[in-house]
Amino acid sequence: MPQSNAVDFRSIGKQAPKLLRPLWGLKNTLKFTSKVRGKGNLNYAFAVEHAANLYPNNVLIKYENQTITYREFNERANQVSHCLISRGVKSGDVVALFLENRPEFLINMAAIAKAGAVAALINNSQTGKVLAHSLNLVSAKTVIVGEELVAALKDVEGDVESLTDILMDPDDDTPWKTEHRDIGYKNLDKLRAEFPTTNPSQTTEITPDAPCLYVYTSGTTGLPKASIQKHKKIMGIYFGLGMLMGRVETSDTIYSSLPLYHATALYLCWLPALANGGSIAIRKKFSVSEFWSDIRKYDATAFGYVGELCRYLMNQPPGELDKQHNVKMVTGNGLRPDLWKEFKNRFGIDDVREFYGSSEGNIVCYNLLNQDQTVGMTIGSYATVQFDNETEEPIMDGEGFLKKTKRGQAGLLLGRITKVTPFEGYTDPSKNQGKIFKDVFKKGDAWFNTGDLVKDIGFRHLQFVDRTGDTYRWKGENVSTTEVEMIVNQHESIAEAIAYGVEIPNTNGRAGMVAITLQPDVTELDLQSLYDHLKSELPGYAVPLFIRILSKVDSTGTFKYQRTTLKKESYEIDGVYAALPGNKHYVTVDESVVKGIAEGKYRY
CATH class of the missing domain: 3.30.300.30 (ANL, C-terminal domain)
Known part of the structure; x- marks a missing residue:
């Protein structure tokens, strides 16, 4: 697979104006922080309310043939939040969110945060024992289930001991089956209509260190693990990618057919739109045949991707409409190096903002300078160490410390654990084993094991190579x-x-x-x-x-x-x-x- 082994320094000058991009968002960042200074309410719930105040009439969500403004989004989230609070949901409780991609997913996620609770984002393809495990793992008290997924939840409902309340969110595309009408789930859409649209007071009580989301990741030691996403981490991404580097302007629309329970869609598409008064267009499930039609329908100027999505698009026969769109930027992860330039040229994409990170990790890379075939640059403390593919273990020197790789050599990526770049871990502490390496280069140091092989190609830019282990x-x-x-x-x-x-x-x-x-x-x-x-x-x-x-x-x-x-x-x-x-x-x-x-x- 052809890959670049060094940053193209000749192109850095052309991309230099992008280094000014963070300055463009500094005004909004300072405006936001001035609102929360001394109040301690630097949290995602307040970010939603702040955006609604700044851009009340801007379109926030485009979905099928409907649009939702920032004001409407915030008011609907408030109604759901008041509803949850009235049903006994309190600070620190876990509310599981089990829906397909639609506006209600984002509305309910905000509502849960506003109540001070934690939203557990369940993979909507899960069924059976895996679904029951995901719910039990976080001791979910309440589940908000989409009408389209009622059957899957009903099959495991009796296996979740902590569950006390189930709310069904109707879906216009799912005919309500007769046999499901009397199962006892409350209709959330009808319930929320009885509650006020005002911001709940609980928002001001949420601290940055409080958990906001549980995002699931496939574990190397068994069933899915729930990584803890605190408000301060989400707000760091909101500022860093949303307001500063990955800006989606008020005139932009970013299109995402990626699952909303994934960090890629939430952090690269949703937060950048929310932070700047932009719009996000979402689709229930990815469709290669409808992709570009959606792009034109929503007048999208950007879209989110994973590597598979790009490959599916490239596998379609070339056509006259390949460049008939207004997309200038794409953001995501996993674009194959051998497809990179061909993808940009065929579809007329100027800017590929490849991203590297994991929901539980402490190291992030972002392709701010639009370099080809790289996951971008990182400002965090990182190291790449030599790795034995046969034993699947890092290589030590004679003193028992790990050996760093040379530039351009594939190695295991580690992120240094500090107060600024902590490893928050999983809800089950036993799952943290193997993720933390200690005494790596000196006694007493600690590093997060990403489990990924990368190449350091210079100028703090990395290139993804492969996954390791199990x-x-x-x-x-x-x-x-x-x-x-x-x-x-x-x-x-x-x-x-x-x-x-x-x-x-x-x-x-x-x-x-x-x-x-x-x-x-x-x-x-x-x-x-x-x-x-x-x-x-x-x-x-x-x-x-x-x-x-x-x-x-x-x-x-x-x-x-x-x-x-x-x-x-x-x-x-x-x-x-x-x-x-x-x-x-x-x-x-x-x-x-x-x-x-x-x-x-x-x-x-």
Whole structure:
């Protein structure tokens, strides 16, 4: 994969005016901070109210054929917040948000924050045990569920002990099924209409150190983990990306078909629009066929992306309308280096603001200078250290400290943990193990392990290389091998399972593959039964695309599975079955299937 190994210093001069961008937003930043100075209410809820006061009649949200102004957004959020408070929701309580992309997601998220509660943003593709786990993990007291997801919640409702209240938010696109009318969920839209549109007093009592959101991340040690997003972190992004570097001006519209439960959509699209009086246009789910039509419909000047989205757009046949739009800037993460320039040229994109960061991490990169094939620059304290891909461990020197890489050499990215750049961790403290490295370069220091391999290409710019360890990325999502293995092992025919990611030509990330052994009394695996089991228990992006049946599992002396060998052997070997795009079952991988994958016959 072609990549640049150095920052193009000749182009830095051309991008120099962008270094002035933070100054353009300084006025609004100072205006905001003057409002909260000495009051301690530097929080997301107040940011919503402040924006509504500054830009009451500006359009904040565009969705399908409706628009919502800043004033309308704030008033609806206030009604929901008063409703929640009346139903016993108080400061520190957890309210789970389980909806597809629509304005109500953002309205309810703001309402929860205004009540001083914590919004747990549930992945709307979750079902079964994974969904129940996500709710139990944060001891959700209340769930706001979209009408479109009622069936999934109803299946696990009895498995969530902390749950005391369920509110259903109606969806115009989902016909209310007769069999669901009497399930006992209260209609939130009807309830909120009875409450005032004034700002709740609780907003002024929220401190910067209070948790605002729980954003889930796929864990390397099992099911999803909930990372703690405090108000001060969100406001740091609001100022840094929203008001200063990643500005979406009052005349701009940023389009996002990315899931709102993800930090990418929230932090790169939503907050920059909210901070400057701009607009965000959202879509329930990404559609490659409707993407550019939406861009033109909403007159978008920017859009959010993940690598997969860009690849899908590039896979469409070129057309006369490719440049018939007003988009000048795109922001996101995961744009493949080999597609970067071709993507910009084909669609006439001037500015790619690639971003690097994780919801739980303490290091952020942003491509402010519009350099090609880089995740941008960071102002935080970071280091890249040598990493052994075979043992999947960092390399130490003779004194027991880690060894730094040279410029241009791939290494494991670490972020220094300080008071300014803390590691807030997860709701379950035991999940923090392995994320903090101590005594890295000297006794007493502490660093956050990103789990990512990057190259330092100079001028504090980094270039993403790959994920390490027990997670892989597919369809823009991090997939936990341990979570997949746990679900696979629950099938009655499986004795042992090893999950890992494998590369498919011309795709982003790695596709899921599982090597399994069968129970001693099983002579033939019912592949359809296995597929149905995985489909019902895992999010769609986590369902393994390849299954490999082994006679036995080889492990190291410490019983660590030989994932490295399995990854190298991939799916081009006997005993492998594939779930091909469009199919709902596994088929034997033979030469024709391997050839079809290599030639791009199957559209992943």
